[in-house]
Amino acid sequence: MADRIDAPADICDDMTPDQQRLIRDILARVVDKWSLWALTELTADGPLRFSRLLERVEGISQKSLTATLRQLERDGFVTRTVVVRSPIRVDYAATELGHALIRRFQPLWLWAAGRLPDFVAARAAFDARTEADR
Amino acid sequence: MADRIDAPADICDDMTPDQQRLIRDILARVVDKWSLWALTELTADGPLRFSRLLERVEGISQKSLTATLRQLERDGFVTRTVVVRSPIRVDYAATELGHALIRRFQPLWLWAAGRLPDFVAARAAFDARTEADR
DNA sequence: GCAATCAGGTACCCTGAGGTAACAACGATA
């Protein structure tokens, strides 16, 4: 998991180091291997139980899903409600904060999708350059 | 480094798996340990040479800075120009794509900064909850 | 010739994220 993300100095100037660390922490969580994916599933499709998430977040292990959901819950992006029915059942749902985060992140995704040709071109150019000489 | 970041399905529907993987790749790079920080320094303050960056991106090692800059260069966020002067000199500068990325990322940072109290409260509530029972 | 500066490469090691697999609780059901 990435453990620090920084922002331009002018945004940070009026914050304590502790606050800056917390923000980095939050944003790092947002972009780690599974968090955003899991949260996206929850924002797109009502409350989901553990096993449903396990199926949807394709490739994640039980252990990692548990850890991911705990972190998301701790930071207020997700709620966890235990239903004591027959086979125990746990529902996870995105909070308002969770929805807001996804909404804020989408423009970045769309932008990246739009500039896809630039990335492809940049990589091709770089690889050609390095293969030749350097 | 995080190696995948996903977006809502409706954005992905008209993209090939390869394209989706590339976008995840790009966005993952953006939020890894050092990339965003280094790029931020470059967008804030003209071209910088290797040693200047080494000082500014406080805590990074030579090895990691080299690796980070190579990745940023490969993805088109940074240019690398060698000046063959007396003691060799290499200038790094953010490209238009690099500036655009930082601009796109800033709103997310500002939003997180604004919701700081929510994160603090969520964590406090969670920690109190888990300390008591569970 | 010799030291110093600058940009990097390389070898070695350590840590931590994350996967696998087995086990735990606990009610329902056969």
Place this chain on the structure above:
DNA sequence: TATCGTTGTTACCTCAGGGTACCTGATTGC
């Protein structure tokens, strides 16, 4: 009673990111 389904937890292992330390060129100045 035994087994199953569900949500975890725990032990063990692997692998890759990243740090430290040292070495390489190339060039200038002494």
